[in-house]
Amino acid sequence: MSALLRTERLTRRFGGITAVNVCSIEVRQGSITGLIGPNGSGKTTLFNLITGIYRPDGGDVYVRNRRVTGLLTHQICHLGISRTFQITRLFWDLTVLENMIVPVRQVGLRPLVGPGIYRHEQERAMALLERVGLSHLAGQPARKLSFGQQKLLEFAAVLMADPELVLLDEPAGGVNPTVIRFMMDFIRGLNRDGVTFLVVEHNMEVVMELCDHVLVLDQGQKIAEGPPQVIQADPAVLDAYLGI
Ligand SMILES: Nc1ncnc2c1ncn2[C@@H]1O[C@H](COP(=O)(O)OP(=O)(O)O)[C@@H](O)[C@H]1O
Ligand SMILES: [Mg+2]
Known part of the structure; x- marks a missing residue:
């Protein structure tokens, strides 16, 4: 290798x-x-x-x-190459869905201010949120998430760039432990892909x-x-x- x-x-x-x-x-x-x-x-x-x-x-x-x-x-x-942070860096007043979009904009693909969220971005974000079990919270502000959910959101957001x-x-x-188990299975699945x-x-x-x-x-x-x-x-x- x-x-x-x-x-x-x-x-x-x-x-x-x-x-x-x-x-x-x-x-x-x-x-x-x-x-x-x-x-x-x-x-x-x-x-x-x-x-x-x-x-x-x-x-x-x-x-x-x-x-x-x-x-x-x-x-x-x-x-x-994408990364998560030891201390989660989410935008607390933005929604879960918006937090998925911000990293894509930050890497210069498109400014955050603009004509809303593109449909293909939204679809990709929702599919990833689904995979980490957060799609039902897409419209909620990030501050409402539990600590484990915040970690999952940050992980999902990193995947938006298709690293x-x-x-x-x-x-x-x-x-x-439940979230740890889920994370490990998720990492393994992505690794297989x-x-x-x-x-x-x-x-x-x-x-x-x-x-x-x-x-x-x-x-x-x-x-x-x-x-x-x-x-x-x-x-x-x-x-x-x-x-x-
Ligand atoms: N921005 C910084 N300014 C000053 N010292 C730092 C900074 N970042 C890390 N350090 C120091 O560098 C060393 C390594 O830190 P770090 O990389 O955070 O270790 P780890 O992630 O393994 O715990 C520590 O002594 C830490 O205090
Ligand atoms: Mg450290």
Whole structure:
């Protein structure tokens, strides 16, 4: 399998902290790759570097062997890479349906102000909402959703751009077991349809069950990688992460 996404010696500092430290990773096309590590190990910063929210102090990002370092977020999105945020970013006073449309507009396909929602957008949004069990709430403001429903909405909205690679930042964080189970089945179904995933997740059961390959970060560096069963038994990983 070839690498859909690759970082090479990626580095990012914040003042005296090196959040991501000469970090080289690969996400293989068609995989569900896990990204784990203790709090503060640089997982979210790595996502921010990949998606163009931050610029690296060193190193490069490649998508399908094309160097994309320094591209803007909407340009990265046009390359087929979308992400969710650890802290959900919804527009509370917009409806569930409108929240599905906003990301498409933000990547520059069409301004948000304009002649309403196109029918094909609405149809796609409703089909996705149906798949995550939220279609009956399409007309409700997002603030009325439960926490789990917010996570599902953000996930569905990411799919509006029809991404090839989805970066998920703690999809199961704070979500109840039923929703976690649903998310995992949903991710697997999308993966069977060809979507590649890079998933940051603290719930180790989810990581072990879902991922076919796991990367471990500690203090901004990749300290281990391999199949979940191997990672689970790796002394360096246990020391850095599972032990705490
Ligand atoms: N915007 C920022 N400004 C300053 N420090 C930051 C910023 N973002 C992250 N950091 C620091 O970088 C380190 C890695 O953070 P983060 O990438 O959020 O880790 P993780 O997602 O693995 O918990 C932490 O020490 C964090 O405090
Ligand atoms: Mg984080």
